[in-house]
Amino acid sequence: MWVRTWVVFAAVCLAATTAAAQKPPANEDCLACHGDASLKRDDGRSLAVDPSHFQSSIHGPLACVDCHAALAKASDFPHDARVARVQCATCHDDISGKYHDSIHGWAKDKAGLTVAPSCTDCHGTHDIRAHTDAASRVYRNKVPATCGSCHAGIREQYNRGVHGAALKKGSTGAPICVDCHSAHSIARTDTDKWRLSVTAECGTCHATVADSFRRTFHGKVTELGFGRVAACADCHGAHEVLPPSNPASTVAPAHLVETCGRCHQGVNAKFTQYDPHPNPRDYRRSAALWWANRFYWVLIPGCFGFFGLHSLLWYRRTRLEDKQA
Amino acid sequence: MTSATLDIQPLEERAAAVAAAAEIHIRRFDGATRALHVVVMTSFLALAATGMPLLFSDAPWARALARLFGGFYGAGIVHRAFGSVLLLSVVWHLADVGWRSIVRGERGLFWGPDSMVPQPRDFVNLWRQIKWFFEQGPPPKFERFTYWEKFDYWAVLWGTALMGAAGLVLWFPIAASRVLPGWMFNLALFVHGAEATLAIVFIFAVHFFNGHLRPGQFPMDMAIFTGSVPETELKHKRAAQYERLVAAGQLASLAVDAPSPRVLARGRVVGTIGLAVGLTLFVLILSATLQ
Numbered sequence A: 001m002w003v004r005t006w007v008v009f010a011a012v013c014l015a016a017t018t019a020a021a022q023k024p025p026a027n028e029d030c031l032a033c034h035g036d037a038s039l040k041r042d043d044g045r046s047l048a049v050d051p052s053h054f055q056s057s058i059h060g061p062l063a064c065v066d067c068h069a070a071l072a073k074a075s076d077f078p079h080d081a082r083v084a085r086v087q088c089a090t091c092h093d094d095i096s097g098k099y100h101d102s103i104h105g106w107a108k109d110k111a112g113l114t115v116a117p118s119c120t121d122c123h124g125t126h127d128i129r130a131h132t133d134a135a136s137r138v139y140r141n142k143v144p145a146t147c148g149s150c151h152a153g154i155r156e157q158y159n160r161g162v163h164g165a166a167l168k169k170g171s172t173g174a175p176i177c178v179d180c181h182s183a184h185s186i187a188r189t190d191t192d193k194w195r196l197s198v199t200a201e202c203g204t205c206h207a208t209v210a211d212s213f214r215r216t217f218h219g220k221v222t223e224l225g226f227g228r229v230a231a232c233a234d235c236h237g238a239h240e241v242l243p244p245s246n247p248a249s250t251v252a253p254a255h256l257v258e259t260c261g262r263c264h265q266g267v268n269a270k271f272t273q274y275d276p277h278p279n280p281r282d283y284r285r286s287a288a289l290w291w292a293n294r295f296y297w298v299l300i301p302g303c304f305g306f307f308g309l310h311s312l313l314w315y316r317r318t319r320l321e322d323k324q325a
Numbered sequence B: 001m002t003s004a005t006l007d008i009q010p011l012e013e014r015a016a017a018v019a020a021a022a023e024i025h026i027r028r029f030d031g032a033t034r035a036l037h038v039v040v041m042t043s044f045l046a047l048a049a050t051g052m053p054l055l056f057s058d059a060p061w062a063r064a065l066a067r068l069f070g071g072f073y074g075a076g077i078v079h080r081a082f083g084s085v086l087l088l089s090v091v092w093h094l095a096d097v098g099w100r101s102i103v104r105g106e107r108g109l110f111w112g113p114d115s116m117v118p119q120p121r122d123f124v125n126l127w128r129q130i131k132w133f134f135e136q137g138p139p140p141k142f143e144r145f146t147y148w149e150k151f152d153y154w155a156v157l158w159g160t161a162l163m164g165a166a167g168l169v170l171w172f173p174i175a176a177s178r179v180l181p182g183w184m185f186n187l188a189l190f191v192h193g194a195e196a197t198l199a200i201v202f203i204f205a206v207h208f209f210n211g212h213l214r215p216g217q218f219p220m221d222m223a224i225f226t227g228s229v230p231e232t233e234l235k236h237k238r239a240a241q242y243e244r245l246v247a248a249g250q251l252a253s254l255a256v257d258a259p260s261p262r263v264l265a266r267g268r269v270v271g272t273i274g275l276a277v278g279l280t281l282f283v284l285i286l287s288a289t290l291q
Helices: A002-022 A027-034 A051-056 A093-101 A103-109 A119-123 A140-148 A152-160 A162-168 A177-181 A192-205 A207-214 A217-223 A232-236 A253-261 A287-324 B002-006 B011-022 B031-055 B062-067 B071-103 B120-133 B147-171 B173-179 B183-213 B231-237 B239-247 B261-290
Strands: B025-027 B228-230
Touching: A093 A103, A140 A152, A140 A162, A140 A177, A152 A162, A177 A192, A192 A207, A192 A232, A207 A217, A217 B031, A287 B120, A287 B183, B025 B231, B031 B062, B031 B071, B031 B183, B031 B261, B062 B071, B071 B147, B120 B147, B147 B173, B147 B183, B173 B183, B183 B261, B228 B231, B231 B239
Parallel strands: none
Antiparallel strands: B025 B228
């Protein structure tokens, strides 16, 4: 936090010193025109800035020309209609780097997808607030709506699922888009690296379930970095996660043959009696596994205990014999 | 003068080597048994090396070991191939025992001094061995197969049957689920892993020590590679068998030439590779368990 305060302080100082030399327009000068709520561009887009919005934003202490740097040296007003874009990277260069490497940055920079979001599409412009500020567009419970302004279909799925419902109920722990996808480093979701990282993310809340998954063939292969086997989202769904008790769930008993069958072609109902989250210590979950676990807990230590002792005594006895000889 | 400078071995040692080479050897394993040991040994090591990355998937070496076989997918193919070899070798062995007892009417396969079936004598020998450990008596006189050798034999047979069955269920899940309920996959994976831990550590710690690394055998017992043991060694280590053969006048019929240097060298190379690979895998398991 102190870094940001320092940057703001430095920017203000810089603004103050340059003001002394060149007298760039002050915020009041800008607001003389842009404070007029009816100010519009030729194409009808509003050019108004609500001073109260700006002052209560996280950038409130800054001068207009700190961001609209191209106008710092302007002396003729009204200025040209075309003004250079604001460069958030001037201050937020680390985040800018992540953004340009992300799928959103790639879409905008390289693929020419003009609707791909840039900073302001998620954070706003003059009303930017910290993500910890409940009024911010990137505050936890607003994030699904903010992402959903483009990803509307996924927003609907998310809202129908348990995670969306929990968020709506006010849960602070319910996962939101950025918990799995990150805020600025959003990557393709079909890479092994990404798929494997999400499993760990689910485990931050669902610790016992993730632990039991790690014991399965699916979990062990996933741990080896092989992404072609089922991880959490492959069975439970990614955005519309529903409990098995919900008939619409992919893991509801009626849907298991279909869900398992997406990878295991030709499965029957017997196949789906497989437990994807086994726990050998839970007798009620699986008596067979519990007994097998017990059996090997006796057999393995018994075997090694006996033969370990046998070897030690043997070694000692032969050494003794060598000494006597 | 010239010959003296070329002599690297001291004279007594050379004389001992010549005597050993000239010494009568007694047949212990036939060719088929030795071949079976090499096949089982090779497939066991390969199965351990390709299965361990999965069993210890969270160990720091898991990915590197899998990569040695072309990643998880390649390791899976190698694992299935050698699993088939091991299963087939056990099937072959059982068929061979069946053929020898039923068709050829061989006696003593299932009972007696040449049998792998535990005998009352084995329990007595175990008791005497323990007494000997504590200096309470002389070491037992062993027959052709000792109690720890029989334990190894049955452990491999039982382990291969169980792990083979579990492995086939996991290899062909769709076919298996036509007859078995799905929770059998959970059981099969658990048993395959637990039995593997038991088998690997047993072979690499207990079998290696008893069979090869213990004082008196160190660095390895060559009989399983050459097929024969020197007469003096048999007399010393398997006194009961030696006395029985002498009493029955059968010793001469089992006498063979000492193994040629080539056979010995080949056995040492194969045995050393097996021991080295096995001990390396054993250290990896220890490091993963103690982590």
